[in-house]
Amino acid sequence: MILVTGATGAVGREVAALLAAAGPVRILARRPERLTVRGPGVEVVEGAYGDRPALDRALRGVASVFLVTNSPTEPDDERVAAAARAADVRHLVKLSMMAVEEPGAEDFITRRQRENEQAVRESGVPWTFLRPRTFMSNTLSWAKGVRSAGVVRALYGDAPVACVDPRDVASVAVAVLTGTGHEGRSYAVSGPQAITAREQTAQLAGVLGRSLRFEELGVDAARSALLAKYPRPVAEAFLESAERQRAGAKAAVLPTVGELTGRPARPYRVWAADHADAFASDGALPLPAAAPGRLPPPSPSG
Template sequence: MILVTGATGTVGREVVRRLPADRAVRIMARDPSRISTAPPTAEVVRGDFTDPTSLTGALRAVSTVFLVTNQLGDDDARFLHAARTAGVRHVVKLSAAAVTDSGAQDLITRWQRRNEELLRGSAMQWTLLRPRSFMSNALSWAASIRSDGVVRALGASSPNACVDPRDIADVAVRALTEEGHAGRVHTLTGPQAITAVQQTAVLAELLGRPLRCEEWDPQQARTALHERYPPPVAQALLDSAHRQRQGAKAQVEAGVPALLGRPAGSFCTWARDHLGAFTGA
């Protein structure tokens, strides 16, 4: 039995879509009614990282897990304890490429490093997926593109080897269903580093309308992020943007083509497939 967590998220829902129909799959969600992509054969159960009883039920008879956590805190520790107790053999963990960057000392990256250490020390088999930023982060521009044809970004001219979440999901499914991934780390990027200015140009061409990219100054970015996130998280995101401006996120890795036997998906392809979000269709 494969257990998928994070199935309402960007990568998790793509994993659910891609798992083979002949595999026994269970999907854990805080609110099962939000699961809209589950195949008819999948079992959907309520589970909460903060509720040990629900974890015990979700993990019953499970051998392999796709683990996604996004709340700073101890969710990984609680889940890994429950998984080890339930006899889970293999955990495929969604982490982040920044964990290998010695210059990344922000709160979020330190949390991810600690979670990786917990998994490595859990006595279960493990696989770590370390993607660069998701191409789907561009969806945060959709409203301003629709309303006034503007992309507003911090570090608009700094490159990021962002990756299509569907590629991450394809790699995750390989790791969940094939032998040979235990004890391995897969760093996943797109085929090229691309800036927000270049992404804006791609979207303008696909939409057939002029768009402009406006650079946020640090104070504008700080104000906008503090309106959306708690101060420590906002600061972590500002620190991450600073590292990107220094070129820390421009390295292209061979993980996706090596694992999938095809080129990594481009931003142009991702944008074309999600163009409706930018038109309101």
């Protein structure tokens, strides 16, 4: 049995869906009503990471765990790893972020992920770390402006990033969870090309068949927008990450998706086409932002 956490997030729900299509899967969910993966082979345990009895129930008989955490203050990785060790779990696959392996990345989110990785290492449970680059799905934050005014507003429109489709990260995760020989390894995961926000805007316009305008935000405007959604340490982490991206730190393209899944990583144009409804002027809404006091899903700025 494989336990999936974070199954309402961009990667976790795809991991759960892929595993459920092949056999039984168990999901630990704080809010089960938000789950989109259901079926006779899907077992749901309601509970939070801070609820040890719920963790114990979820981990009973589990061989492998897919772990996603996002609290900026709670020791959730330590909690899950300790419970996994007590349950004799054989493999813990943690969703982290690529920035943890980059010496120049010292923002709040990256430091937290390094601490979380260390907690998993010290637990004694065999581990694998997945370290994706920025998710393509982050551009869902543009949806409201695209729908209402045909405009994309973002910081540093000419800064390249080898962003990755969350579905590709999920496919890598499933390959690691169901394969062998991955313990003690870390996999950095990128998309197939480095692309700028201006280029993404142009590709999105082509997919939608309408003209879109790109407007570059200044740092102060970007900070104000971020502070409206996130705690200050998280907002400042995004800004620090953007500076690294502008310096070219996120442009490297890696072959991990192809090597572990046997097929190439999806380009942004394909992701945009598959999510065009979110940007159409029909009242569709993008995915919700992270709740105040919680980190965004891993790799918002990785």
